[in-house]
Amino acid sequence: MSELLIPFEYDYMLRAMGIAGLVGAVAGLLSCYVVLKGWSLMGDALSHAIVPGVVLAWLGGIPFAIGAFASGMLAALAMAGLRGRTPIREDAVIGVVFTGFFGLGLFLLSLFPSNVRLQTIIFGNVLGIADADIIQMAIIACVVALALGIWGRDLMLSLFDPVQLVAAGGNPGHMRILLLMLLAATAVAGLQAVGAVLVIGMLVTPGATAYLLADRFGRMAAIATFIGASTGLVGAYASYFLDGSTGGSIVALQAAIFVAVLVFAPKHGIRATRRAAAKAVGTPA
Amino acid sequence: MDGALVRPPGTRAGLSVEGVSVAYPNGHLALRDASFSLQPGTVCGLVGVNGSGKSTLFKAIMGLVRPSAGQVRIGGEKVQAALKRNLVAYVPQAEEVDWSFPVGVRDVVMMGRYGHMNMLRIPRAADRQAVDAALARVGMLDLAERQIGELSGGQRKRVFLARALAQGGELLLLDEPFTGVDVTTEDAIVELLTQLRDEGRIILVSTHNLGSVPTFCDHVVLVNRTVLAAGPTPEVFTGPNLLRAFGGALRQHSLPEQAKAHAPLEAGHVVVLSDDERPLVMAPDGRVLGRLTQDL
Ligand SMILES: Nc1ncnc2c1ncn2[C@@H]1O[C@H](COP(=O)(O)OP(=O)(O)OP(=O)(O)O)[C@@H](O)[C@H]1O
Ligand SMILES: [Mg+2]
Numbered sequence: 210m211s212e213l214l215i216p217f218e219y220d221y222m223l224r225a226m227g228i229a230g231l232v233g234a235v236a237g238l239l240s241c242y243v244v245l246k247g248w249s250l251m252g253d254a255l256s257h258a259i260v261p262g263v264v265l266a267w268l269g270g271i272p273f274a275i276g277a278f279a280s281g282m283l284a285a286l287a288m289a290g291l292r293g294r295t296p297i298r299e300d301a302v303i304g305v306v307f308t309g310f311f312g313l314g315l316f317l318l319s320l321f322p323s324n325v326r327l328q329t330i331i332f333g334n335v336l337g338i339a340d341a342d343i344i345q346m347a348i349i350a351c352v353v354a355l356a357l358g359i360w361g362r363d364l365m366l367s368l369f370d371p372v373q374l375v376a377a378g379g380n381p382g383h384m385r386i387l388l389l390m391l392l393a394a395t396a397v398a399g400l401q402a403v404g405a406v407l408v409i410g411m412l413v414t415p416g417a418t419a420y421l422l423a424d425r426f427g428r429m430a431a432i433a434t435f436i437g438a439s440t441g442l443v444g445a446y447a448s449y450f451l452d453g454s455t456g457g458s459i460v461a462l463q464a465a466i467f468v469a470v471l472v473f474a475p476k477h478g479i480r481a482t483r484r485a486a487a488k489a490v491g492t493p494a
Numbered sequence: 495m496d497g498a499l500v501r502p503p504g505t506r507a508g509l510s511v512e513g514v515s516v517a518y519p520n521g522h523l524a525l526r527d528a529s530f531s532l533q534p535g536t537v538c539g540l541v542g543v544n545g546s547g548k549s550t551l552f553k554a555i556m557g558l559v560r561p562s563a564g565q566v567r568i569g570g571e572k573v574q575a576a577l578k579r580n581l582v583a584y585v586p587q588a589e590e591v592d593w594s595f596p597v598g599v600r601d602v603v604m605m606g607r608y609g610h611m612n613m614l615r616i617p618r619a620a621d622r623q624a625v626d627a628a629l630a631r632v633g634m635l636d637l638a639e640r641q642i643g644e645l646s647g648g649q650r651k652r653v654f655l656a657r658a659l660a661q662g663g664e665l666l667l668l669d670e671p672f673t674g675v676d677v678t679t680e681d682a683i684v685e686l687l688t689q690l691r692d693e694g695r696i697i698l699v700s701t702h703n704l705g706s707v708p709t710f711c712d713h714v715v716l717v718n719r720t721v722l723a724a725g726p727t728p729e730v731f732t733g734p735n736l737l738r739a740f741g742g743a744l745r746q747h748s749l750p751e752q753a754k755a756h757a758p759l760e761a762g763h764v765v766v767l768s769d770d771e772r773p774l775v776m777a778p779d780g781r782v783l784g785r786l787t788q789d790l
Binding site for chain 1: 592
């Protein structure tokens, strides 16, 4: 029994669980906006596009978060520019840009195969993160949470009814840029917890799950934040025993919750909608 | 008290559209040199065929598209300044709204108050009162806790009307508020618009219900890629003007002989013009007689 408590005796485990929970919470909150905006693919693209920035930042000796963020923004610019100037459809533009950036990142990474810190950042292993990187992740998470605290309502309005935001004196274009920046920033933080390939899971699944459980934005945000935080914490904890991929356990856990909710959600779940339909036509369920 | 709702007379905001041209990025010139102006306390109908530029005109008034020439002035101010002062409220077309979005009726109406709140958009007591008052005015207080997708078409329209009321703008823009709405709801909306007019606001309504226009619009603006005519309804909403605005797009029926025999009209042809559901009936001299309330 006491074996289960072992992870709590190690400082590095406590730090890992704390940061995975924090990043999970912020990514979960942001995922609500991503899901409602219909930007899952965009989030995926951004989270892959930050990889070359991480390597270049390491080469240049600057904080990797800055390099990663710049690389994500560059990719977003490239996508916006291509979309306006070519007849190619948006999904193809996103696909081309993000695989291009990700490929470049992997290539750069292959030039430094023995660098453990880079490998940790890009493939995600929250147990192996350097303290300095944990601080970077925490700062990013807090900045994103603060930005959502300040502009979250305007952002929500820009997703629901951008013209009403204009009528209230706001600017939907600014909100689009804000969401892009928050996505890139959160992807940078999430990268180290779950890795570049899986970070999109943290940026979509909690929001999609909460969407099935809530009819109000506030409740949806609360549920998604809770799912993100708890799966981050539990995933980091579990990876002590599984001796491996934190990312795998966090994202798999989130997916399992999603499936359970999909089936059992009281109102929008598969069982509930069947029962309601059966009741409506007057046959016993 | 709320400044936007009670404004001393004399500071009311008029609307003027001066020589506005709008070209879309694909090169399509949707409006050319469009001009008209409206005084406070007016309900104005915006009438024209599909693609004539009604929605484009709304977009120009809200600053959503930048005119390539000309300007819009609201209360003498530029559009951006007027928006910052919460002078412009709008009611979206039903097709533009995501009805599965996780918001309730009350949340939507509260969005009308955002412009009155601080940057964090935290509602105060005055905002809550304005929301309740607006909901009561459109008769939706009982359904305030519903998710917006759980409403009927007419109720959905009322929610967005309530949002515009809660905002308390001086200029209210409604893009086709009567599509897909039954006669009872249409009458309720018209009643509300008339009240708002009496409070001294400007209401600009685009509609295809030609028959209803003379019953509630003081002014009419006829558009077809420019403003063809604008002014008081009796002067502008005439047969020749409508034929000019609609060309062949209008369904025109002359009544059969036996119907004419029963009709309390002078000799000659009664003309029924129809762009949509509610046909318009005109006397032979082009005078507007009213609308058909049922199909013959
Ligand atoms: N975003 C756009 N890009 C390019 N052209 C556009 C755009 N929006 C509208 N148009 C064109 O501008 C013209 C005017 O469109 P608008 O939507 O203003 O018409 P409308 O009078 O509102 O029509 P309806 O009665 O069908 O609502 C149309 O020919 C339309 O094809
Ligand atoms: Mg239109």
